[in-house]
Amino acid sequence: MTHPVKRRDFVAMLSAAIAWSGFPFRSLLAQNEKAGDRNVEGEQPHREQPAPPSENQNVLPDDLKSYALLSLVLGRISDRSVTVSAVSQEAREGYFEYGLTSGNYSDKSKIIDLPRGQPVEVVLRDLKPDTQYFYRLNSRLKGGADYSHGEECRFHTQRSPGSHFRFAVQGDSHPERPQMHDPGLYARTLRNISMGNPDFLVCMGDDFSVAKLRTIDDETLKQPYTLQRPFLGLAARSAPLFLLNGNHEQASLFNFNQTDIRHEVAVGAQKARNLYYPTPTPDGFYSGNEHPLQSIGSLRDYYAWTWGDALFVILDNYWHSPTLVDSGFGERGGNGGRGGGHGKGLRQGQGHQQEAEDTKVAKSEQGRKQSGGHGNRDLWDVTMGDEQYQWFRKTLEQSTAKFKFVFAHHVLGTNRGGVDVSDLYEWGGHDRQGNWVFPEHRPGWELPVHQLMVKHGVTIFFQGHDHLFAKQERDGIIYQEVPMPADQFYRAWNIEHYGSGVRLPNSGHLEVSVSPHEVKVDYIASFLPKDETSLKRTGDLLHSYSVKPNATHA
Numbered sequence: 001m002t003h004p005v006k007r008r009d010f011v012a013m014l015s016a017a018i019a020w021s022g023f024p025f026r027s028l029l030a031q032n033e034k035a036g037d038r039n040v041e042g043e044q045p046h047r048e049q050p051a052p053p054s055e056n057q058n059v060l061p062d063d064l065k066s067y068a069l070l071s072l073v074l075g076r077i078s079d080r081s082v083t084v085s086a087v088s089q090e091a092r093e094g095y096f097e098y099g100l101t102s103g104n105y106s107d108k109s110k111i112i113d114l115p116r117g118q119p120v121e122v123v124l125r126d127l128k129p130d131t132q133y134f135y136r137l138n139s140r141l142k143g144g145a146d147y148s149h150g151e152e153c154r155f156h157t158q159r160s161p162g163s164h165f166r167f168a169v170q171g172d173s174h175p176e177r178p179q180m181h182d183p184g185l186y187a188r189t190l191r192n193i194s195m196g197n198p199d200f201l202v203c204m205g206d207d208f209s210v211a212k213l214r215t216i217d218d219e220t221l222k223q224p225y226t227l228q229r230p231f232l233g234l235a236a237r238s239a240p241l242f243l244l245n246g247n248h249e250q251a252s253l254f255n256f257n258q259t260d261i262r263h264e265v266a267v268g269a270q271k272a273r274n275l276y277y278p279t280p281t282p283d284g285f286y287s288g289n290e291h292p293l294q295s296i297g298s299l300r301d302y303y304a305w306t307w308g309d310a311l312f313v314i315l316d317n318y319w320h321s322p323t324l325v326d327s328g329f330g331e332r333g334g335n336g337g338r339g340g341g342h343g344k345g346l347r348q349g350q351g352h353q354q355e356a357e358d359t360k361v362a363k364s365e366q367g368r369k370q371s372g373g374h375g376n377r378d379l380w381d382v383t384m385g386d387e388q389y390q391w392f393r394k395t396l397e398q399s400t401a402k403f404k405f406v407f408a409h410h411v412l413g414t415n416r417g418g419v420d421v422s423d424l425y426e427w428g429g430h431d432r433q434g435n436w437v438f439p440e441h442r443p444g445w446e447l448p449v450h451q452l453m454v455k456h457g458v459t460i461f462f463q464g465h466d467h468l469f470a471k472q473e474r475d476g477i478i479y480q481e482v483p484m485p486a487d488q489f490y491r492a493w494n495i496e497h498y499g500s501g502v503r504l505p506n507s508g509h510l511e512v513s514v515s516p517h518e519v520k521v522d523y524i525a526s527f528l529p530k531d532e533t534s535l536k537r538t539g540d541l542l543h544s545y546s547v548k549p550n551a552t553h554a
């Protein structure tokens with residue numbers, strides 16, 4: 001279900017408030033019209049534009065600044081509880097009140113301290129299953145007089161089988177890259193997500209890049225996570241947030257295993273994520289990674305839960321591969337070693353080399369196609385790991401859900417494309433020459449990942465990484481590449497790696513409606529006010545499709 005009229009009314013108001021003029025207009029709509037809401041064939045890849053200077057980068061629009069002063073993010077929603085994470089930019093104290101009716105709150109939490117800049121989690125317990133709740137945070141300056149009432153937010157506890165509900169998905173937000181991220185556009189997408197009233201929001205990774213950090217320590221590694229708080233809070237204060245790591249988070253086993261600064265990056269990044277965002281740990285409602293890692297504790301990297309008639313599975317591409325999966329941190333690690341630590345720490349400016357590294361990876365991908373390798377890496381060494389695989393197999397095997405949704409940053413966590421590369425390595429069991437060599441490379445694994453998903457009737461596999469909308473199908477499974485939420489140039493990155501399916505340019509998000517009989521996926525557009533016309537508005541439906549249980553398409 002979409003709400004174009006309501007959304008348009010809302011964004012019209014928002015448009016008047018957001019003044020954005022930091023980037024040159026580059027025939028964006030002409031390009032988008034070329035792609036339109038039809039398949040795009042043979043379009044040339046777009047080159048990244050040099051990053052223009054912008055004083056507005058990563059700052060909320062003026063009318064939304066209050067959300068930066070006090071941000072709320074929901075997480076770990078279950079049938080009986082929800083966790084609210086609050087970060088205040090000034091020392092405050094407050095309490096949550098909540099209830100079943102808007103404006104009428106029957107319960108309240110204890111008074112909590114909100115130290116300046118420190119995340120505080122409050123668990124609201126003893127809730128009713130499958131129930132809509134309304135809540136707000138009432139707070140005052142520490143030691144102050146009157147409490148001020150926060151804005152009313154909402155959440156819905158676990159849906160029962162047979163329910164109708166929606167969830168939202170956004171792709172790589174990349175706030176560190178002004179050439180593909182406009183904060184005003186990002187805010188519009190997130191507000192638009194909220195207008196759809198989804199039960200939760202899934203972010204596909206590359207939302208917390210460490211690429212622009214000039215120094216590395218526990219405090220600086222928190223910056224990508226604090227930067228996103230007010231933005232993600234625009235949606236996540238009413239839609240519990242589910243995160244997965246992308247390659248740019250650099251939270252990986254390969255980095256962890258090094259003896260230089262990369263170890264600190266891996267530890268600091270994952271700790272910061274788990275500190276600022278209430279992601280799930282295995283607890284009876286969620287299953288997942290039960291093996292804590294030294295210096296981090298519970299990774300909270302892969303997990304699964306059931307909601308209504310659907311199973312949701314979040315996979316992690318990076319925490320279980322001893323070999324470097326995608327681009328390395330700085331210039332380190334590109335040699336594809338098996339986790340051996342070399343070199344001395346890089347503390348100054350190393351992150352600025354990340355985008356150049358991406359280009360190198362893309363070029364090495366071209367070389368791989370010609371030579372049959374991936375640079376000098378053997379991608380059989382890239383893995384989700386035995387434990388995660390066996391947990392995934394068991395999770396699919398034991399689920400009786402009509403619909404099954406699987407999320408990972410990308411097939412294998414590296415490479416480009418969707419179904420085009422889904423027959424390779426541990427994902428598809430074949431080598432580059434098309435030989436079936438799976439058993440010798442993955443002894444003890446029942447099937448490659450793709451074939452396992454086919455066997456268990458996975459409905460949609462969602463991935464990010466490639467920065468465009470692409471819907472493909474293989475063996476009854478939809479491979480859905482998720483569009484970017486804030487690409488102000490509205491491009492279809494990496495389209496040349498998608499040889500089939502519906503391929504559309506950015507920006508926007510996916511809204512997925514689940515009913516007992518089918519799943520409907522809507523691609524909802526986001527435009528900057530200056531780029532809107534009578535034919536192209538934020539909230540427009542760019543593409544829509546439906547899927548029946550057992551992947552029989554409507």
Ligand SMILES: [Fe+2]
Pocket residue numbers: 172174205206246465466467
């Ligand atoms: Fe990305």
